[in-house]
C-alpha cells in the first residue's frame with residue numbers, strides 16, 4: 013500500500029530553530045501527558061516483507077522496501093521524541109498479519125501505525141489515503157493523514173474506514189497510511205528520493221505526536237464525503253467512503269471507458285461482467301487483509 017517534502021535549513025536559522033524548539037515544548041506536550049493521547053508506545057508496522065513484495069505483479073518499485081525505510085525513519089524520529097517504539101519488522105522478513113497484531117497487542121498503552129504504499133493498474137492513480145477501523149482510531153487517523161497530506165503535492169484521497177486485518181484485529185488504536193502510489197510514475201520517483209521518505213516519516217510522526225494540524229487540503233473530486241466521526245477544529249471535510257474495491261477499481265472492465273461499453277453490453281458480456289464481479293469480490297477480500 014502508498015504517500016510524501018522538507019525545507020532545507022541554513023546555518024543562519026539556528027536561532028530560529030532554538031526558538032521554534034522552545035515553542036514546541038510549550039505548545040506540544042510530551043508523550044502521554046495529553047489527556048487525549050494516553051500512549052507511550054508506538055508499534056510501527058512496515059507493510060509486507062520477505063517473499064511478500066507488496067503492490068501488484070510486475071510493479072517496478074518494491075513496496076516492502078519503501079515501507080521499511082519510512083518505518084525506520086519514523087522509528088528514529090519517535091524515539092528522539094521520547095516514545096518507546098516497537099517494530100513489527102526491522103528487516104526484509106515476512107511477518108504474518110496475525111503476528112503483527114499480536115506484537116501490538118502486547119502493549120496496553122500503545123498505538124499501531126502501519127505504513128504502506130499504494131498500487132493500481134491505472135498508472136494515473138495517485139494520492140494519499142489513510143485507513144482506520146475502530147472509532148477510537150479515527151482521531152489518530154485524521155492527525156496523521158492531515159500532516160502527511162499537507163507535505164505533499166499529490167492528491168488527498170481522504171480518511172477512510174475499512175476492516176483491514178491489522179486494523180480490525182488490533183486491540184489498540186490502529187491506523188494504516190497509504191503513502192502514495194508506487195505504480196504512478198511521479199509518486200514512485202518521489203518515493204525513491206530519501207528526502208521525500210524522510211518527510212513522510214516526519215509528518216507521520218507529527219500526526220502521532222498530535223501536533224496542530226495544518227490547513228485543510230480538499231479531497232479529490234468524486235469521493236463520497238461522510239460526516240466526521242471526530243470533533244476537530246479547522247474546516248476539514250476529509251472523511252470519505254472507502255470505495256468498494258481498491259486495486260480492482262482500476263483493473264480491466266471497471267474503468268469509465270469500459271463502463272460505457274458495458275451499457276451496450278449483450279447477454280454475453282453481461283455474463284462476462286458477472287464473472288468479473290466475482291473476481292472483484294475475491295480480490296476485495298484479499299485486499300482487506302493488507
Ligand SMILES: [Zn+2]
Pocket residue numbers: 013014059060066067075128129130302
Ligand atoms: Zn501494502
